[in-house]
Amino acid sequence: xxxxxxxxxxxxxxxxxxxxxxxxxxxxxxxxxxxxxxxxxxxxxxxxxxxxxxxxxxxxxxxxxxxxxxxxxxxxxxxxxxxxxxxxxxxxxxxxxxxxxxxxxxxxxx
Amino acid sequence: xxxxxxxxxxxxxxxxxxxxxxxxxxxxxxxxxxxxxxxxxxxxxxxxxxxxxxxxxxxxxxxxxxxxxxxxxxxxxxxxxxxxxxxxxxxxxxxxxxxxxxxxxxxxxxxxx
Numbered sequence: 001x002x003x004x005x006x007x008x009x010x011x012x013x014x015x016x017x018x019x020x021x022x023x024x025x026x027x028x029x030x031x032x033x034x035x036x037x038x039x040x041x042x043x044x045x046x047x048x049x050x051x052x053x054x055x056x057x058x059x060x061x062x063x064x065x066x067x068x069x070x071x072x073x074x075x076x077x078x079x080x081x082x083x084x085x086x087x088x089x090x091x092x093x094x095x096x097x098x099x100x101x102x103x104x105x106x107x108x109x110x
Numbered sequence: 111x112x113x114x115x116x117x118x119x120x121x122x123x124x125x126x127x128x129x130x131x132x133x134x135x136x137x138x139x140x141x142x143x144x145x146x147x148x149x150x151x152x153x154x155x156x157x158x159x160x161x162x163x164x165x166x167x168x169x170x171x172x173x174x175x176x177x178x179x180x181x182x183x184x185x186x187x188x189x190x191x192x193x194x195x196x197x198x199x200x201x202x203x204x205x206x207x208x209x210x211x212x213x214x215x216x217x218x219x220x221x222x223x
Contacts, residue, residue: 004153031208041195043154043213050208090153094207098144101153 003027004102006091012108013081020077021105023091031055032074033099034066035090043090049074081109114198119218122192128185130217132198135179142203143174144211145183147194154197154213157183161203188221195219 004025013019025032033056034046048056049068063079078085086109091102115133122128134143144159158165158172160181165172171184185192195216201209 029207042215043148045210045212048208048210055208056210092153094209096203096207097159098156099146099154099211100156103153104151 003100004091004093006089006102006105008105009103010106010108012110015081015083015109017081018077018079019081019107020075021089021091021107022073022075023102024073025091025093025100026072027093027095027100029093029095029100030071031094032068032071033092033094034074034076035092035101037088037090037104039087047074047076078107081107083109085109114200114214116196116198116214116217118215119220122185122188122219122221124190124221124223125187128188128192128219128221130183130185130196130198130219131180132183133180134198134200137178137200138202140202141200143172143178143181144199144201145170145172146197146199146211146213147192148197148216149191149194157196188219190221190223193219193221 006023031050033048037043046060047066051071052068065077068074088104088106090104092099145157146154148154160172174181195218197216
């Protein structure tokens with residue numbers, strides 16, 4: 001009965017590969033997000049979707065492409081992975097007065 | 111959204127109250143104060159929010175000064191599991207569910223046995 005679930009939890013891959021992270025929420029929220037937390041622990045927003053429509057795109061490289069098939073799902077596809085993409089990626093969904101975050105996907109690019 | 115300033119780190123003894131301050135001197139009238147925390151290796155967790163009145167829930171209390179330029183998050187009886195980074199965030203509530211949360215560096219609260 002997890003509210004916001006992400007898969008996989010860990011992802012280790014080589015430079016140049018393409019990978020996807022999936023996110024699903026069962027809270028009935030209209031808005032979903034991707035945040036990135038780098039090695040210095042700063043949490044930064046990447047994207048937000050409201051009812052499958054892209055709302056926020058925070059100057060993220062084109063290699064990152066979010067896809068929302070329905071309002072309960074927001075997946076993140078990353079092409080041509082680089083070493084600097086190594087981070088923890090958090091999915092979240094929101095109601096008016098707060099976010100619910102997933103437990104994160106730790107991506108390591110080697 | 112207004113900027114917030116928090117101490118980098120704080121310590122608290124287990125069972126005692128933890129009082130985490132936040133300065134938001136440029137807050138505007140329609141901006142709310144939110145608190146989240148991030149326990150190591152987990153996603154951030156919503157704690158509490160308020161506009162100008164003090165608020166209390168099962169997790170914490172939020173005290174906002176009358177001029178709204180600062181606030182304090184109070185964990186009344188801190189436990190070891192409360193060790194986390196606590197984020198104070200200010201944002202406008204426009205009434206919808208779509209908004210950006212801007213996280214700063216937060217305060218690392220360490221609860222000691």
